[in-house]
Amino acid sequence: MATIKDVARLAVVSKMTVSRVINHPDKVSLELRRLVYQAMKDLNYIPNFAARALVQNRTQIVKVLILEEMDTTEPYYMNLLSGIAKELDKHYYALQLVSRHSRQIGSCDGLIVTGMRTKDYDEIIAPLEQPVVLFGQNERGYDFVDVDNEQGMMMATQHLIDIGFENIIFFGIDLNEPFMQARKRGYEKKMSEFGLTKTTYFMKNSSHAAQSKAMHLLHNFRPGSAFVCASDRIGLGVVRAVQEFGYSIPNDVAVTGFDGVFLDQIADPKLTTVRQPVIEMGQELARMLLKKINNNKSDKQVGRIFQPKLIIRQSTVRQC
Amino acid sequence: MATIKDVARLAVVSKMTVSRVINHPDKVSLELRRLVYQAMKDLNYIPNFAARALVQNRTQIVKVLILEEMDTTEPYYMNLLSGIAKELDKHYYALQLVSRHSRQIGSCDGLIVTGMRTKDYDEIIAPLEQPVVLFGQNERGYDFVDVDNEQGMMMATQHLIDIGFENIIFFGIDLNEPFMQARKRGYEKKMSEFGLTKTTYFMKNSSHAAQSKAMHLLHNFRPGSAFVCASDRIGLGVVRAVQEFGYSIPNDVAVTGFDGVFLDQIADPKLTTVRQPVIEMGQELARMLLKKINNNKSDKQVGRIFQPKLIIRQSTVRQC
DNA sequence: TGTATAATTGAACACGTTTTCATTTTTTGA
DNA sequence: TCAAAAAATGAAAACGTGTTCAATTATACA
Numbered sequence: 245m246a247t248i249k250d251v252a253r254l255a256v257v258s259k260m261t262v263s264r265v266i267n268h269p270d271k272v273s274l275e276l277r278r279l280v281y282q283a284m285k286d287l288n289y290i291p292n293f294a295a296r297a298l299v300q301n302r303t304q305i306v307k308v309l310i311l312e313e314m315d316t317t318e319p320y321y322m323n324l325l326s327g328i329a330k331e332l333d334k335h336y337y338a339l340q341l342v343s344r345h346s347r348q349i350g351s352c353d354g355l356i357v358t359g360m361r362t363k364d365y366d367e368i369i370a371p372l373e374q375p376v377v378l379f380g381q382n383e384r385g386y387d388f389v390d391v392d393n394e395q396g397m398m399m400a401t402q403h404l405i406d407i408g409f410e411n412i413i414f415f416g417i418d419l420n421e422p423f424m425q426a427r428k429r430g431y432e433k434k435m436s437e438f439g440l441t442k443t444t445y446f447m448k449n450s451s452h453a454a455q456s457k458a459m460h461l462l463h464n465f466r467p468g469s470a471f472v473c474a475s476d477r478i479g480l481g482v483v484r485a486v487q488e489f490g491y492s493i494p495n496d497v498a499v500t501g502f503d504g505v506f507l508d509q510i511a512d513p514k515l516t517t518v519r520q521p522v523i524e525m526g527q528e529l530a531r532m533l534l535k536k537i538n539n540n541k542s543d544k545q546v547g548r549i550f551q552p553k554l555i556i557r558q559s560t561v562r563q564c
Numbered sequence: 565m566a567t568i569k570d571v572a573r574l575a576v577v578s579k580m581t582v583s584r585v586i587n588h589p590d591k592v593s594l595e596l597r598r599l600v601y602q603a604m605k606d607l608n609y610i611p612n613f614a615a616r617a618l619v620q621n622r623t624q625i626v627k628v629l630i631l632e633e634m635d636t637t638e639p640y641y642m643n644l645l646s647g648i649a650k651e652l653d654k655h656y657y658a659l660q661l662v663s664r665h666s667r668q669i670g671s672c673d674g675l676i677v678t679g680m681r682t683k684d685y686d687e688i689i690a691p692l693e694q695p696v697v698l699f700g701q702n703e704r705g706y707d708f709v710d711v712d713n714e715q716g717m718m719m720a721t722q723h724l725i726d727i728g729f730e731n732i733i734f735f736g737i738d739l740n741e742p743f744m745q746a747r748k749r750g751y752e753k754k755m756s757e758f759g760l761t762k763t764t765y766f767m768k769n770s771s772h773a774a775q776s777k778a779m780h781l782l783h784n785f786r787p788g789s790a791f792v793c794a795s796d797r798i799g800l801g802v803v804r805a806v807q808e809f810g811y812s813i814p815n816d817v818a819v820t821g822f823d824g825v826f827l828d829q830i831a832d833p834k835l836t837t838v839r840q841p842v843i844e845m846g847q848e849l850a851r852m853l854l855k856k857i858n859n860n861k862s863d864k865q866v867g868r869i870f871q872p873k874l875i876i877r878q879s880t881v882r883q884c
Numbered sequence: 885t886g887t888a889t890a891a892t893t894g895a896a897c898a899c900g901t902t903t904t905c906a907t908t909t910t911t912t913g914a
Numbered sequence: 915t916c917a918a919a920a921a922a923t924g925a926a927a928a929c930g931t932g933t934t935c936a937a938t939t940a941t942a943c944a
Binding site: 258259261264271 | 891894899900
């Protein structure tokens with residue numbers, strides 16, 4: 245591997261001039277600059293990353309810490325990563341993937357943390373010395389990006405009310421996390437606003453769990469009811485239960501999901517859902533982190549909340 | 565940040581002794597070893613990654629190059645990454661994620677490349693100087709991990725024949741890549757073996773494309789036929805078309821998919837599929853690469869081919 | 885034209901670690 | 915008990931880059 249020294253020798257200049265051509269080209273005369281560029285090209289010179297990191301005391305690496313198990317089948321993260329990678333690439337930062345089990349979580353310029361549960365704050369996030377941006381609103385003062393979960397669930401509930409449903413059941417995930425509370429709150433607010441009776445159930449985030457729970461409920465049920473679900477997985481399970489039971493969607497029963505990353509397209513009839521702009525949120529996470537890395541001002545908490553979008557499809561309205 | 569020097573000062577030994585405690589503890593007397601461990605703990609010492617990389621001329625980083633667009637909704641990659649990460653972690657290697665558009669693809673100890681198309685070899689893979697392991701069989705001499713695509717498709721075809729189907733149609737992806745040719749070959753071999761007529765169609769890997777193609781075919785069709793599909797996406801599309809057309813699955817029409825990562829669980833009726841052991845393949849990719857990194861012998865091509873598994877479900881057999 | 889200023893270039897050092905080699909101390913074996 | 919071998923320790927150099935500061939050259943201004 246050619247070093248800066250080899251380039252300098254070939255171009256008959258000092259190492260310093262080469263370094264300057266790389267980092268501050270405007271500080272070098274056109275003549276020498278050309279010589280150096282040519283020499284770099286001839287030698288196929290690539291700057292040594294480690295040497296640069298050592299002397300500048302920064303790695304040009306951002307770690308993305310996914311605290312949920314990655315071998316879930318969740319396509320969500322791949323989209324988030326895609327957004328983050330896109331933005332980091334632009335600014336010459338590398339994306340390193342770490343999990344809860346990784347040995348070295350430090351050794352980087354900053355971290356993006358996702359899939360976090362409340363109990364992870366003290367154990368994992370607090371000891372970190374680097375700038376951190378979280379995926380998910382929090383009251384610990386960490387900067388974050390999130391989707392407006394409450395608003396999203398209000399949109400779904402409002403939609404069901406708009407199209408004439410009154411008995412609307414909330415199917416949530418049994419996690420006592422802020423995002424889940426917000427989704428529940430959105431449902432409750434809308435139901436209260438219209439003076440409707442609130443009914444909530446909580447379960448694991450799997451379509452199987454939702455299917456059996458829904459199937460159970462359908463036995464003492466009246467058509468003309470709807471399920472507003474806290475994820476597309478759950479929505480998908482409910483759709484299956486309803487079909488198996490023999491009710492018609494959306495005439496007898498309407499269903500909405502949440503997330504809109506992928507599963508909603510798979511369901512049949514296609515699932516009305518609240519879509520999160522996951523890729524854009526990934527990009528914003530990266531942008532916020534890079535800003536933090538470069539101006540080390542740790543002022544007060546910065547948060548960016550994205551508005552979700554209601555995607556209306558056949559699980560609530562015919563002919564979509 | 566504490567350095568090795570600070571630790572040495574606190575433990576009243578030389579830097580060298582500290583370095584040795586870290587890398588060759590057996591070469592240091594128990595007494596000093598204890599002192600050094602205590603000092604490291606007190607100072608919360610973390611070795612400087614860049615300094616080590618510089619002097620040893622290795623980064624302890626493995627890059628995973630995903631050449632397909634990552635913002636596909638494909639859960640496949642997340643599973644592969646999970647397997648790779650799991651294995652790299654064990655050996656203290658970091659996983660860095662890069663795409664076709666990334667600036668610096670070098671600067672690592674080795675690469676795992678996936679989602680590659682034939683045209684990428686010369687442009688992207690060949691210039692790399694580091695050890696490389698590919699996900700997918702190849703005739704360029706690169707080490708690889710792959711699933712036995714031909715065998716997998718033979719299993720699916722055999723299964724359809726076993727349960728009594730004779731008119732079996734192959735729905736493939738319109739990519740002239742080895743993995744696709746192998747799947748097609750598997751289908752053809754089995755059909756020839758039983759003297760059955762081969763019919764093949766090729767399309768984009770989307771359930772929508774498959775659905776409309778299948779719908780088109782169903783009009784001049786006789787029940788008792790089957791579709792053997794080159795992906796679960798395609799299988800899912802076919803299932804939809806058949807349902808929409810009003811035929812019964814699996815009585816009138818049977819359908820099989822391929823991949824078995826996720827989508828197959830979503831279909832309803834559940835899709836019989838050929839499951840690839842994606843996580844295990846990820847682990848093996850990492851293992852092979854690490855072996856290559858540590859014994860720089862670049863002998864002849866090494867390849868590991870995993871056997872897929874036929875998962876029989878309701879799209880071919882009742883009551884599964 | 886001469887001087888002050890700006891632009892350009894280079895030499896020496898620093899970053900934090902491991903490697904190499906030399907030195908000191910301990911153990912072994914007769 | 916003494917020499918030889920082995921084990922333990924440390925000093926100095928090296929890895930490839932950027933930073934600091936000094937030296938040189940070119941430019942601006944009167």
